[in-house]
């Protein structure tokens with residue numbers, strides 16, 4: 001069977017599906033990667049100056065401005081056809097969980113709802129002391145202060161050296177242990193716990209499905225079905241195939 005048909009067949013029968021996305025999906029919307037975004041005045045800095053807890057402790061204003069810049073970049077990007085296809089897929093599969101490593105919030109903007117943003121989002125902030133979700137005005141202190149407790153706000157993203165939120169990881173792992181199929185979409189960094197997901201899924205008897213242009217990645221190597229394509233090129237066709245009502 002053609003790989004595309006095999007993938008559609010697997011998704012058609014799935015009652016419980018986990019989808020994992022990351023940098024590949026962001027790239028298709030033209031969102032710069034962390035390194036790509038380090039242009040102009042930002043080229044003078046090291047990642048350790050901009051995106052670690054130590055950097056924030058040393059120079060919170062600089063870290064705030066960096067993530068402010070990154071938020072501005074994502075605001076001019078639009079969800080891709082791949083993002084929209086995953087929204088349609090979510091509405092078709094009874095139990096659906098999207099796990100994303102992206103911080104651009106584009107899945108949310110496209111309309112995906114059951115989503116774990118493992119790395120947080122550049123569109124949210126929280127206060128350092130108590131983790132209160134923060135609203136802020138563009139004028140005034142940088143970083144702004146929490147309106148509830150006065151502590152400084154920080155981006156609600158996972159900085160380098162910080163771990164993912166434990167409750168997110170637990171929920172994702174449970175979903176992977178109990179799903180019928182897991183679909184890895186686009187280029188993904190193979191860091192734990194995501195790199196463990198194909199193994200957990202296989203142990204539980206679930207199918208591993210992969211769409212990316214890197215046959216050597218762990219997700220492709222572990223795949224029962226691998227489509228060697230970019231998400232935007234095939235996801236709309238796949239999802240149309242999955243959601244089509246037979247006989248009509």
Ligand SMILES: [Zn+2]
Pocket residue numbers: 127128129130131132146147148149150151
């Ligand atoms: Zn607070």
